Amino acid sequence: MNHSSQIVESAEQTVAEMSPPPAIELRNINKSFGAVQANRNVDLIVQAGTIHGIVGENGAGKSTLMSILYGFYEADEGSIQINGKPARINSSQAAIAAGIGMVHQHFMLVANFSVLENVMMGAEKGFLLKNSIGQARRKLRELSENYSLHVDPDALTDDLPVGQQQRVEILKALFRSAGILILDEPTGVLTPQETEQLFKILSSLRDEGVTIILITHKLREIMAITDNVSVMRDGEMVAHCQTAETSTAELAELMVGRKVSAATRSREQFLGDIRLKVENLSVAGSLGNKLLDDINLEVRSGEIVGIAGVSGNGQSELLEVLSGIRPLSQGQITINGQQFKAEDSYNAADMRELKVAHVPEDRHRTGMVTAMSAWESLILGYHHDSRYNKGILFDQAAIHEEAERLIKEFDVRPGDPEIKSANMSGGNQQKLILAREIDKSPEVLIVGQPTRGVDIGAIEFIHGQLNQLRQRGCAILMVSVELDEVLALSDRILVIFDGRIVAEVNGNEADTMTLGLMMANAHEPRSSQNLKGDA
Amino acid sequence: MSDLLQPLPRWIDVGVIPVLNVSMAMIVSSILLLVVGIEPVEAVTIMLHGAFGYDEGIGYTLYYATNFVFTGLAVAIAFHAGLFNIGGEGQAYIGGLGVGLAMLLLDSSMPAFLLLPIALIMAALFGGAWALIPAYLQAYRGSHIVITTIMFNFIASAIMVYLMVNVLIMPGQQSPQTREFAESAQLPFMHEVFAWFGVNISQSPLNLSIVWAVICCIGLWLFIWRSRWGYETRAVGFNEKAAVYGGINPKRVVLISMCISGALAGFVGFNEISGVHHRLILNFTAGYGFTGIAVSLMGRNHPVGIVLASLLFGMLYQGGAELAFEVPTVTREMVVAIQGFVILFSGALAYMSTPFLTRLYNRWK
Numbered sequence: 001m002n003h004s005s006q007i008v009e010s011a012e013q014t015v016a017e018m019s020p021p022p023a024i025e026l027r028n029i030n031k032s033f034g035a036v037q038a039n040r041n042v043d044l045i046v047q048a049g050t051i052h053g054i055v056g057e058n059g060a061g062k063s064t065l066m067s068i069l070y071g072f073y074e075a076d077e078g079s080i081q082i083n084g085k086p087a088r089i090n091s092s093q094a095a096i097a098a099g100i101g102m103v104h105q106h107f108m109l110v111a112n113f114s115v116l117e118n119v120m121m122g123a124e125k126g127f128l129l130k131n132s133i134g135q136a137r138r139k140l141r142e143l144s145e146n147y148s149l150h151v152d153p154d155a156l157t158d159d160l161p162v163g164q165q166q167r168v169e170i171l172k173a174l175f176r177s178a179g180i181l182i183l184d185e186p187t188g189v190l191t192p193q194e195t196e197q198l199f200k201i202l203s204s205l206r207d208e209g210v211t212i213i214l215i216t217h218k219l220r221e222i223m224a225i226t227d228n229v230s231v232m233r234d235g236e237m238v239a240h241c242q243t244a245e246t247s248t249a250e251l252a253e254l255m256v257g258r259k260v261s262a263a264t265r266s267r268e269q270f271l272g273d274i275r276l277k278v279e280n281l282s283v284a285g286s287l288g289n290k291l292l293d294d295i296n297l298e299v300r301s302g303e304i305v306g307i308a309g310v311s312g313n314g315q316s317e318l319l320e321v322l323s324g325i326r327p328l329s330q331g332q333i334t335i336n337g338q339q340f341k342a343e344d345s346y347n348a349a350d351m352r353e354l355k356v357a358h359v360p361e362d363r364h365r366t367g368m369v370t371a372m373s374a375w376e377s378l379i380l381g382y383h384h385d386s387r388y389n390k391g392i393l394f395d396q397a398a399i400h401e402e403a404e405r406l407i408k409e410f411d412v413r414p415g416d417p418e419i420k421s422a423n424m425s426g427g428n429q430q431k432l433i434l435a436r437e438i439d440k441s442p443e444v445l446i447v448g449q450p451t452r453g454v455d456i457g458a459i460e461f462i463h464g465q466l467n468q469l470r471q472r473g474c475a476i477l478m479v480s481v482e483l484d485e486v487l488a489l490s491d492r493i494l495v496i497f498d499g500r501i502v503a504e505v506n507g508n509e510a511d512t513m514t515l516g517l518m519m520a521n522a523h524e525p526r527s528s529q530n531l532k533g534d535a
Numbered sequence: 536m537s538d539l540l541q542p543l544p545r546w547i548d549v550g551v552i553p554v555l556n557v558s559m560a561m562i563v564s565s566i567l568l569l570v571v572g573i574e575p576v577e578a579v580t581i582m583l584h585g586a587f588g589y590d591e592g593i594g595y596t597l598y599y600a601t602n603f604v605f606t607g608l609a610v611a612i613a614f615h616a617g618l619f620n621i622g623g624e625g626q627a628y629i630g631g632l633g634v635g636l637a638m639l640l641l642d643s644s645m646p647a648f649l650l651l652p653i654a655l656i657m658a659a660l661f662g663g664a665w666a667l668i669p670a671y672l673q674a675y676r677g678s679h680i681v682i683t684t685i686m687f688n689f690i691a692s693a694i695m696v697y698l699m700v701n702v703l704i705m706p707g708q709q710s711p712q713t714r715e716f717a718e719s720a721q722l723p724f725m726h727e728v729f730a731w732f733g734v735n736i737s738q739s740p741l742n743l744s745i746v747w748a749v750i751c752c753i754g755l756w757l758f759i760w761r762s763r764w765g766y767e768t769r770a771v772g773f774n775e776k777a778a779v780y781g782g783i784n785p786k787r788v789v790l791i792s793m794c795i796s797g798a799l800a801g802f803v804g805f806n807e808i809s810g811v812h813h814r815l816i817l818n819f820t821a822g823y824g825f826t827g828i829a830v831s832l833m834g835r836n837h838p839v840g841i842v843l844a845s846l847l848f849g850m851l852y853q854g855g856a857e858l859a860f861e862v863p864t865v866t867r868e869m870v871v872a873i874q875g876f877v878i879l880f881s882g883a884l885a886y887m888s889t890p891f892l893t894r895l896y897n898r899w900k
Contacts, residue, residue, distance in 0.1 A: 367780065389763060392762055
């Protein structure tokens with residue numbers, strides 16, 4: 001990248017005279033939402049042509065800061081300089097014009113468009129589409145070659161694997177001449193192998209002079225790829241370091257503000273009887289396709305069985321079937337001796353009767369009604385329970401007493417049972433749901449993504465709760481896309497791929513790399529030869 | 536970029552916006568009045584006096600408000616379940632039919648203390664049943680409830696005309712109405728009730744059903760916010776996925792909430808047939824069912840808000856009638872137009888000013 005013309009304008013720069021101005025310089029950024037100060041006096045300097053990591057717990061202000069940089073929000077105070085020039089970014093169009101591209105955590109792609117159509121969307125020129133398609137195709141080919149980002153331009157986006165879709169997102173940004181690329185939690189949906197490939201792409205982009213900001217909560221990734229790293233906590237920047245000079249432990253401590261102990265599973269065995277048994281279970285989708293195909297598994301009392309897999313391979317459906325939300329098409333489920341088959345009609349309430357608790361994957365859309373208050377969220381699913389009712393009306397006193405107890409025991413903040421559930425942070429919402437489900441001493445716990453979007457402090461707490469529950473003899477089936485979590489907690493690990501269980505590993509014998517290959521269903525001896533580099 | 540702004544606090548939502556909406560309706564109405572050469576301030580004074588200035592006016596205002604409370608609550612309960620019940624009009628009509636049929640059959644053989652509860656139950660049963668059909672079609676057949684309830688209004692109207700003209704009409708009569716019920720089937724007027732205690736007030740159609748309206752308000756509040764079924768209703772209305780997760784059957788919630796909704800609308804029939812006309816007639820619903828939508832929207836689907844909105848609309852109906860009577864240049868149609876403006880601004884356009892107010896609030900804060 002050529003910055004020579006801009007050096008003149010950045011005379012005030014404190015940077016050494018010969019070096020180019022930083023790609024991004026944020027000074028004294030402040031942003032409040034009502035009483036909450038999301039960013040407080042935040043400074044950030046990102047040198048051109050580097051990969052800069054930003055880490056922080058959920059709610060630390062990373063997303064707000066990036067939203068300010070990408071023009072979703074305007075800062076209350078502070079200045080932004082892009083490549084040494086003051087910039088006013090008040091919309092995403094302005095950000096794109098300033099050369100900033102963003103790859104969102106959830107892809108912004110039109111599923112039934114081709115790759116080419118997605119890339120050029122919104123950047124078409126002229127009245128007729130034909131001309132811009134030709135131009136776009138040429139430019140896309142150039143970009144693909146320059147950055148070795150190969151995607152078939154005519155493939156339907158929906159048909160591409162997630163890793164490739166992410167490439168399309170990156171190409172979209174580059175197509176709009178982005179010299180600065182922001183990636184928000186880019187590895188959340190990727191297998192370890194796909195992550196590896198993404199990192200290769202990112203390094204080659206860096207070599208071509210692209211500046212990259214990587215937002216993540218996975219410290220291992222920060223260590224693996226970034227040049228510099230900034231740590232945020234409670235809306236403030238608490239540290240800027242060179243990645244080579246720091247360590248995972250130091251970063252974790254900076255993020256949380258205290259020492260963190262890694263989750264460890266007690267190796268003691270508590271195995272009891274089989275509580276949950278699934279035989280030949282299949283679930284058909286609306287088009288007759290099989291979402292789950294001949295699943296067999298069992299979970300014993302005192303055991304955590306982890307389901308590993310890239311998201312979208314049937315985990316959600318498995319959780320829904322086992323918790324009574326979705327009917328099964330074939331096979332049977334046995335819980336504490338009670339059988340459920342396709343012809344039986346049952347729902348989530350029947351499962352709860354059998355002491356099956358369920359912590360769903362999506363706490364916003366499934367686990368609670370966010371428009372309701374905390375005390376109302378604490379009785380969802382148990383609202384018919386006699387302890388909450390007096391005659392035909394709710395026993396307000398009893399419900400509130402219990403709500404206050406649970407909020408205290410599970411350290412849910414803010415500790416007000418009247419607060420609207422939507423106004424609580426993700427970690428606290430998750431604690432609220434766990435409090436509700438765990439407090440009923442379930443015999444079977446179905447749990448999906450127990451710590452997704454939850455800060456480190458809460459992760460420790462939640463893992464602790466799951467371990468305690470296991471010791472008390474609960475049978476736990478856990479689905480998580482976080483391999484570290486599956487590895488840390490599970491007694492046994494089942495790998496799910498395309499609706500089938502493709503492998504089973506003992507928790508003590510599993511490692512990330514083999515699990516990763518299994519998750520991509522590439523673990524046959526023959527194909528693993530081809531992927532030697534990864535193994 | 537409206538998603539970045541803080542939502543409006545509750546006091547603006549339930550306090551400022553309704554006042555603003557009514558003011559806008561008043562401004563537009565004033566222009567209309569000025570065009571035909573009437574001083575708007577004078578017109579408002581006449582309306583207010585007509586509605587609240589003397590006991591007969593108050594009686595009429597409260598009588599109208601009673602109907603609006605029933606239909607407003609009917610819209611509200613459906614709304615909490617995420618349903619838009621446009622069929623209040625038809626449900627009220629059929630509710631009234633139920634009352635009329637029962638009274639015509641039974642009034643010669645039963646005392647008042649049995650007849651009046653039976654009338655109440657029939658209003659609820661018939662109104663509820665009329666709402667149950669669209670509810671079933673929505674829950675189990677996927678027919679949109681807005682479409683079916685509208686159609687059921689037309690069906691109700693056609694049935695009533697057929698029955699009144701061909702079956703129920705009093706023999707030897709030209710106008711399509713039934714015979715008058717026996718005294719024991721007539722719900723006492725409030726002026727009669729006051730007279731029992733030796734208090735004399737002017738005659739008005741206001742009858743004991745206003746007491747039932749108040750009971751319905753309290754009952755519905757308890758149901759929605761203090762009972763497990765109301766909890767299920769709101770859960771389905773807010774987020775059906777979470778409701779299913781919580782073991783709630785959304786289909787059942789649709790059926791139950793629509794039945795309650797229809798029953799509440801049916802009580803308009805109780806007020807009109809048992810309380811006022813004492814016989815079945817055509818078109819006694821007079822648009823109360825539709826106005827109930829505006830009442831509920833304005834009252835933010837809360838019983839307290841609905842009572843306040845009902846009083847406002849009661850005032851508009853009664854004060855408007857007074858205005859048409861007092862000022863010869865104001866025709867009946869102009870009064871309807873003014874009512875229409877209030878319904879338009881506080882019903883259909885209820886949230887028109889929200890984006891503007893939100894921006895203003897965020898800047899000012």
